[in-house]
């Protein structure tokens with residue numbers, strides 16, 4: 235069954251028509267990479283998936299269920315969807331362990347003890363087994379982002395959304411984050427990632443989606459899109475970022 | 477020396493009155509924090525009526541001279557319920573400081589990066605949980621310097637309830653000065669008491685700020 239199934243999605247910000255009819259299906263276990271020029275609506279699309287923005291038109295199905303922001307319990311929908319942000323957004327008043335446990339404890343009702351065990355396991359997975367007592371301000375960007383990934387995974391999501399999670403990092407810190415993402419993908423996690431890391435897209439993505447001006451203008455396997463793009467705009471875009 | 481005689485004569489009297497001053501300040505400011513938080517939320521809500529109520533309240537508390545508010549509330553409150561002058565004074569001071577505290581909280585809450593709320597919501601937290609667990613603790617810490625300031629102002633403002641007949645420090649000083657014909661020395665002694673309180677208070681606020689700052693949690697970004 236598809237985890238995400240959207241049809242005819244439109245989104246406006248005032249007079250600005252940002253998404254102009256998006257159809258997108260993401261199957262369980264699939265890794266989808268979204269590329270496209272700045273302002274094309276990549277972030278907005280991602281944010282519509284977990285309803286940080288409400289679509290104006292179109293249908294969004296999550297795990298087969300149609301979600302209507304007016305009537306659905308969005309908090310519940312979001313529990314099953316992890317999101318990682320460009321600027322980390324760790325909670326600065328909580329140490330690393332509590333950043334990871336705060337949602338499982340307060341949203342899922344796990345005991346602190348149980349949540350700690352889950353968190354320690356995840357922190358080890360993202361390569362930070364000895365940082366649980368550290369404060370976010372004491373971490374490097376790459377470490378912060380890995381904590382943010384662990385924090386999202388602690389909710390045991392069905393899908394992970396990544397919005398340019400390496401673009402605020404110093405170049406030498408990018409790989410440690412991509413590696414964690416690659417391991418997640420290998421573990422079968424369903425992922426939608428906005429990223430311009432072409433190496434990652436090539437190796438990990440099942441499908442690459444090219445967005446321009448609020449529309450998906452081209453999609454295919456990384457090989458198809460990167461080596462034989464059909465659209466002129468894709469070619470131009472790729473030549474700019476490569 | 478007249479000064480030393482005044483100290484000698486009034487040290488303990490003033491000391492006890494200082495206790496009352498501290499009680500007034502503590503009670504009124506604790507209430508002001510509750511009132512302030514409430515009106516900060518009203519002001520931040522999407523409800524127009526709530527916004528107008530908050531604006532009216534904040535406008536009144538900031539626009540009217542404190543002594544006018546005190547008199548008005550004192551006689552207003554006392555005409556409805558029988559309250560001791562201490563409680564009437566505390567409530568009036570709280571009403572006044574609440575407007576300023578509301579603005580402090582509103583600013584602090586608005587200054588927390590929207591991304592923090594979004595991160596919390598993306599983890600499945602309800603708006604209330606995101607506010608309580610993520611935004612408020614950070615906003616509160618950031619508000620401490622301004623709150624500390626407001627508290628010092630509150631301490632000094634508490635002198636005005638002398639006119640409501642609360643025998644706090646300033647009221648004691650007035651009575652003493654009228655009786656001993658040494659107003660200069662008497663007010664000097666009272667002033668020293670206030671200064672010492674302010675110094676202690678400032679020190680405590682600084683301590684609290686450091687305590688609530690886990691490893692100088694600077695930017696999250």
Ligand SMILES: Nc1ncnc2c1ncn2[C@@H]1O[C@H](COP(=O)(O)OP(=O)(O)OP(=O)(O)O)[C@@H](O)[C@H]1O
Nearest residue numbers: 247248250252270271272273274275276277278279
């Ligand atoms: N909350 C908002 N209010 C108004 N306009 C917005 C808002 N969010 C995004 N936009 C606008 O919508 C358009 C698409 O933005 P979006 O962030 O989705 O683009 P993007 O493809 O992610 O770009 P980038 O690569 O720069 O991140 C832009 O013109 C942006 O200015």
Ligand SMILES: [Mg+2]
Nearest residue numbers: 276277278398
């Ligand atoms: Mg973006």
